[in-house]
Amino acid sequence: MRYHNTYVHLDPRLYHQQPPTPLKNPRAGHFNLSVAEQLGWTEDEDLMARWVDILGGEYVPAQFEPLAMAYAGHQFGQWAGQLGDGRGLLMAQVLDDNDQLQDLHLKGSGLTPYSRMGDGRAVLRSTIREYLCGHALNQLGIPSSNALGFVVSDTPIRRECMEAGAALMRVADSHIRLGHIEWIASFAPDLLSEFTDYMIDTYYPECRDSDTPVLAFLQKVVERTARMIADWQLIGFAHGVMNTDNLSITGSTMDFGPFGFMERFNPAWINNHSDHTGRYAYQNQPAIGHWNLNIWLPHFMRLEGVTRETLADCLAPYEATFMQHYQQGLCRKLGLPHQSESLTIAFEWLTLLEDNLLDYTNGFRALLGLVAPDEHPYEQQLLLTLTSELQGEALQAWEDWSTRYLAQIQSFPIEQVINSLKTNNPAYVLRNSMAQRAITAAEQGQFEEVARLYDLLASPYTVQDIATALDSSPPAPNAPQMPISCSS
Structure with a gap:
């Protein structure tokens, strides 16, 4: 792989360097060969031979530089203060076969200074859901994190009951969230200029050609976010928890836990059982995207040439961009x-x-x-x-x-x-019932259904022989859609 670890060279207040905490007896769940080839992972015999050990936290390759990111955020509309990678580590950054920077982020890697009251772990059910959903969204043509693979272990994890600990190697074009700027604004405002330069140079270098690079960058983030949410609405995807710490600066879907794909069409559908007010209902997603950006943008007023008026100009295209992309x-x-x-x-x-x-x-x-x-x-x-x-x-x-x-x-x-x-119009999306059948089998040590769904969702626009009637069966009329827990 072509390593390009840049985040680790930023101000150390932005992260905490540490190795993962190993899982007990990690075992293969599923390996995404397509992503591995994209990353150049398959060209390294050591990485291929020891991928389970790497995802299980038992082995850290020499060129990995694991760290937990600090960030903050608004959760359900309220300021939540410092958050950060409480159960994940940015293990490495690499250039893929398209010269695109990709983050390798191990989710379920153990306690960090940002874990708060959590245990730093992930359970098998949420790991499988995120693994299959990232794969599904990518194949549907929607910008999203993906994953190299996942492992299951004998590490016991307590949620509503005792569950098996698991880990997922998430792959994304960036793990910088709107919440990174919220953290800087609150805890290290002197880093705002340097960090903004990093975001522009790393993810939006074309904005350097503008007379006002910072404003050009902000408008790009606004436009990409609007297009991403329009893509969600078109495919019937509900993220479930659109907090500011769950939105990426690159307009790629990330951190979807209580997600769902629309079945029987109800725009007011709430798929997160913790969302008692319906803030993140499917029909509210476009407005919430605007709300999050409106909270995020004013932090940049500390920079030279950025005013309330110029920020309003940056945010103004959001609605038109969303509507044009959605209507088209x-x-x-x-x-x-x-x-x-x-x-x-x-x-x-x-x-x-x-x-x-x-x-x-x-x-x-x-x-x-x-x-x-x-x-x-x-x-x-x-x-x-x-x-x-x-x-x-x-x-x-x-x-x-x-x-x-x-x-x-x-x-x-x-x-x-x-x-x-x-x-x-896809023939198949990842219905919650499909994911649940794969989870139930995996909890018995059988991962064949995960593999079948992976293959099915690899070509969602093509009718396939491996599909079953259950893959396209909606719930009964007027039956409530399955709500999903945030616990993972």
Whole structure:
């Protein structure tokens, strides 16, 4: 691997250097060969032979320089003070096969000075969920952390009950969060200029060409965050805990614990059982992204040339960027160009899904069964299942809408419409029930279901023979979607 450890050379107040605390008897859970090849991990015989020992904390390669980052944050809208890597370590930074900097971050590596009341560990169920979700989001084309692999161990961890300790080697283009700047502003304001220069030079070097590099950088972060959240909304992904310490400066999804993929369409869906007010409900995510950025940006007023007015200019494009990206994507999901007529029919479709609590993923994919049923038997069956749930006025609303939709697409080449439907509407997402079946098997020492889901989610836009009926089955109508615990 091409090591490029730069964070460790910043001011030592920003982190604490330490090795991981080994897990007891670590064993392989799953190894992501694709990510390993991207990193150049596969070119090192020692790394390949000892990957379980590395993830288990028993062996630290000579070129790794593990450290725990300090950061702060607002959690559920309230200032939470110092947080930091309480159960994870930035083990190394490397340049991948695209010359892109990647962080190798070991989650579940033991106590650090930032652990507060925690034990520094991760349990198997949350590790599997994060491993599969990072993989799924990447394959769906949504910027996200991924993972090299995970291990399970004999280390007992107490959560609601005793569980098996596990560790995940997370891979991300950055682990710098909005909360890093919040920490600096509160505890080391003299580092703001130096750290801002580091963020620009490392992650946004093109901003150096601007007359105002800092403002150009801030606007890029705003725009990337808006596009990321638009991608979430389009695919039906709910992060679950959008605190400022869980948002990356690069606009990549990270730290998703109580996440979920929408099944029966309910925009008010709350997937985090700790979110009693619905702050992080699916429909609120765009507004929360804006709120977080609005909290973050004023800290930069300490820098020369940054004023309240220029920060307002940086934040101003957020809504337009989000809406343009979301509306363009929504039209593509129907195989239509981005125009007012397309948006009208698209929002009518969302209303039909919501009013009848139809499955979000299956609903969009089933349009292939409407447009070209003979060539798409899987989607034709999805359509039959979907419409079988409709009666009376609901069925009439569907028939009226489908007639208007079919008339709309007549203006465009049918091959173009079909290709857009195929490439923008996955056949498979990681439903919570799918993840739970893999977790249940893994807790019995069987990781075959994790491997099957990994393979299935590697090609989410393609109908596959390895899929089962359960992979595309939504919960029963009006059944509550599974809430997910924050404990991990």
